[in-house]
Amino acid sequence: MEPAYFTKARQADRVVVDGRTRVDRLLLIGTTSTYLYLEALKAAVAEAKCGRDIGQYERAVSALREIVPNDPDATMDNAWVDRVKKQVKSETDKMELELKGYKNNLIKESIRMGYDDLGSHYHRIGDLSKSNKAYAQIREFCTTNTHVVIMSMHLVNVCIDQRSWFAAQNHVQRIRGGSGLQGYPEAEKNWAKLTAAHGLASMAQANYRDAAIELISTDPRMSQAKLDDPEDEEAYNEVLTPNDIAVYGGLCAMASMSREELQKRVLENTDFRNYLELEPHIRRAIQCFVSAKYSQCLKILDSYKADYLLDIYLQPHLLQLYYEIRSKAIRQYFIPFSCVKLSALAQAFNTDEPTIEKELAQMIKRGDLQARLDLVDRVLLAKKTDGRREVHADALAAAKEYERTLHQRFLRMGNILAGLEVKGPKGQGSQGGGFGGSQEVGGFNGVGDLIGGEGRGGTRSGNAYR
C-alpha cells in the first residue's frame, strides 16, 4: 500500500521540502520503503545530480545499485563527478582567495560576507564540519545584532544537518535568550523557526515533553508559509515544514502529557491550532485521546504509521512514541478499575488477548504500569498499596541497613585504631599515599600475604558445599 501522505503530496504536486534534506529524505524512503524504493532512489539520484554534493550522489547511487543493479541510474556518472569536483575545487579556491583579500583589507563587513559565502558553499557541497567552522568564524566580524542572528540561524541549520542536536539547541538559546542569556530582539522574525528547531532537537534527543512544549508554542506565522515560493522568508522547509511541526508536536504531546494538559495546552491552544489544521487527523487523534476513545485514537495513529516511519526525523523515535502513547492510553484506561478482563482490554486496544498479555507484561516489567496479571482468571489486577504498611516496611529496611552500615564502619574504625590496616609486605608497598606508579609495576603479585599453607586448607573447605 502506498502511504497515504505521499499519494496526497504527489497529487498536489507540491514541493514539500527543500535543501539538503531532500536527498536525505529520499534516500531514507528508498532504503526503508518496500513500495516506493525505486521511485525514491531514482529521484534521489536525480536530485543529487542537481546539487553539488558528490558524497550524497555517491550514496544515492550505491543505495540504488544495491537494490536494482541493472538500473541505468545505478552506475556512477564519472564524468559528472569529475566535472563537479573540479568546479567545487575552483570555487572553493576562489572563495578562500577572496576571503584572504578581505582579511588583508580589514573590512569587517567584507570578511563577514566572505565567511558567510564560504559557509554556505561548504554546506552545499556537504562538508558540514568545514561549513560549521566557517560560520562560527563570523562571530568576530559581526557589526550588528542582525548579523549575529543570521549567523546563528545558519549554524542551527548546519548543526541539524550534522545531527548535533545539543549544539543546535545552544545556538537557538544564544539568540533567543533565556536561561541566563540575553536574547536578541532582532531574532523575533525567526521566532517560529527557532522554536521549531529547538523542538526538533529535543525530540531527536528523546526529550519528548520538552519537544512537545516547544513545538506547540511555535509562532503561528510559519503555518501560512508558501513552501514553494523561495522568496517567502517564513518558509523553513530546508529543515521542516509546518505539517511536520503539527505531527511532531502532536505526537510528542500525546506521548508525554496528561489528558487535561492535552486539552488545555494543545487543543485549546490558538497558536498551535493553525498548525494542527494542516494535519487534521492528528487533531482528531488528540481529541479521541482526550475524550478517552483510545481505540479510535490508536487506529488513526496506526493508519499513519507507515508514513511516519518514512520521516527522516521521526523514524528513530516513532516506535518509542507509539509505545508511550499506547501505554499511557492503557494506564489511563485502567485508572478507574481495580481489575479488568484481558479480553476487554484487548478489544479496547484493537488487538488480541495474547498480544495484549505480552504487552502488559512488558509494561509491568518496565515499571510503566502498577498492576499484576492474573493468567488464571485472565484479568489485570490493580496493585493494592497500603501506605502505612509500606512506610513501616521501609523504615524497618532502612533501620536494618543503617545498623549494618554502622557496624561495618565501626569495625573499620576499630581496625584502624588497633593498627590492623592491610599493608603490603615491607619494602614493597609504597611509602604513604603512593598508590600510583608502583601499583601497576608491583601489581597484585607483590601482595605477599597469600593465605598460604594452613589458610589454603581452610579455604579449600569451600568445596564442602558441592
Next chain:
Amino acid sequence: MDAILQQLLAFPPHPPPANPPSDAEYDKQINIQIQHLNHIPASKLTAPVPGGGDLLDVIDPSVNTISYLYVLLAQINSPSGKQKAGSTSDSYAPVSLLWLKTLEFMERFDHIQIRYVGNEFRRLVEMTAANARLVSQVSSYSIKQRTVIDKVQPFAAIPAIRSAILRVDPSGATFTSSHLIFVRLCLEARVYYDALPVLDQNIYYFPTSTNKAAQNNRFPYFCSDHESSSTFITPESGLSAKLVYRDHLQYFLYGAMIYMGLKDWKHALFFLEVVISSPVANNASKIQVEAYKKWVLVRLLYKGHPVLTAFLKPLAVPKTTNSQALKQYRALAKAYDALAEIFHVGIKEGHDKQRLIEEAQVGMQFWDSDCNRGLVRQVLEAFRKFSILQLQSTFAALTVADITRKTSPDPSDYAGTGRYVVNLISSGQLNATISEPSDDPKSWIIRFSDPTSGPLARSEEQQHDALVKQTRKVEDLVRHIRELDRKLSLTKDYIGDAKKKKKEQNGEGGEAGSAWTTHGEGFDHDEDMMADL
C-alpha cells in the same frame, strides 16, 4: 609437698571472708599469688600428691583457677609425659586423662581470675586446638573407616574452646586470636552449627593498647567490673596474641564460609563485607580478593535480583571500601562480575538459564582454582528460584504450566515445577498460595500474595515489634560507639592534636604568642584576604 599444696590453695582465701575484698585488695592478693606460683618449679607441680592422686584432682578449677591452670600447663609440658609416649600430643592426646581435664577446665574456670593469666590461658587454647587439628588430620586419611571416636575427638575440643571464649568475654564483643583458632577448627572439622554461638556474637572491638594511664583511671584492675570487654582484653593482658591484619580478615572470611555452609547468606554477606571494606594502606590483601569473589556470588544467592530488594541496582560494595582496593578486586575477579551481570540481566529480562550455564562452564577453571565451584553451582540453582520470585512482580496468578514454560529447565516437567514451587512456598521463600483443582500438576494454580495477605504476611503488631527490636539493636550499637569514641579520645594522636588546638586557641587569645605563631597568623591573614578577592 604439703607446703606447695597450701601455696596453691592460698588464693582465693578459703572459706571466703564475710566481706568480699575490695577490687584493690583482690588485685593485690592475686598478684602475690601469681608471683608465688611463678617461683614453684614445674617438677613439683607434676608430682603426685602425697596422699595419692593427682594435684589436678585436689584443686577445684572453678575456685583455684590460676593454680589449676599452672598445674595443667606444667603437666602437659612435663618431660615425663614426653618420655612416656614420645611427644606431648600422646599423653595429652584426645581422650587422655589430661585432655579431659583440660576440657573440664575450660568449662569451669573462674572468669575473673582468668584475666590475670591471659598468656597462660591463651597457650592452653592454642595447644588444645593444635592437638585437635592434629588428630583430625590423621583421621581424615581414613575418612571412610572413621570410627565414632575418631569423629568425637577433634570435635570435642570445639565446645570446650567455645565456652572458654564465651566465658572470658560473655559479650563476645572483642576479637581475640582465640576466635580465629576456634573458627578455623570448626571449618576444618565441618561442624558449622557449633561455631554459631561465637560467630553470632557481634564483634565490635579489636584489642588495642590504649593510653595506659587514662585507662587505669577508670578501670584500674582486671578484676573490676568492666563495662566492655575491650577494656580488659588488651594486648598487654595476653588474652589475645598480638594481632596482624591477616588475623581478623581470616576470621571474617572463615566465619563467612561457615555461614555459607549453613546457607545463611545474610550473615555470610555481612562478614564478607567486613573483609572487603577493611582499611587498606596500599595494596589489597589476597584474603580480601578471595572475599570479594565469594561476595559476588553470595550476593546473588542472598538477594538474587535487585528489583526484589526495592533497590534498583545490585547490592553495592560497602561505601567505605577503599577505591583502589576495589579496582584491584574487580581486575582480579572479572569472571565473577561477568557471571553476576548475566545473572541479573537474565532474571530481569526473563531469559532462560542457558546463557548462565554457558558462562559458568567457561569460567570453570576460575571457580575451581578459587574453590568456589560449589557456590557457583548454587548460584545456578538459585537462578530458577529467583526467576519464579521475579514473576510475582508481574503476575498475580499463574498455572504451573505457565511457570514451567517461563522458568523450568525442562519445559515439559510440570510435576517437577509443581514440587519446586510447593517447596519454595513451604520453606517460606515465596509468599504465595497454591491450589490443586486436579491431580494433574499442569493445572495447579499459584497465586502470589500481596504483602498484606498470604502465608508470609505480617500483621501490624509484628511489624511494630520488629521495628522496636531494630531500634534496640541500634541503641545497643550506639552504646558501643560511645565506648569507641572514648577510646579514640585517649589515643596519642588525638590527645596530641587536642593539645595543639588548645595551644593555638590560647595563643590567639593571649597577646604573647611566639614569633612563629605571629608569623603564621600574619600569613594566614594574607591568605584570607586573597580568598576574599
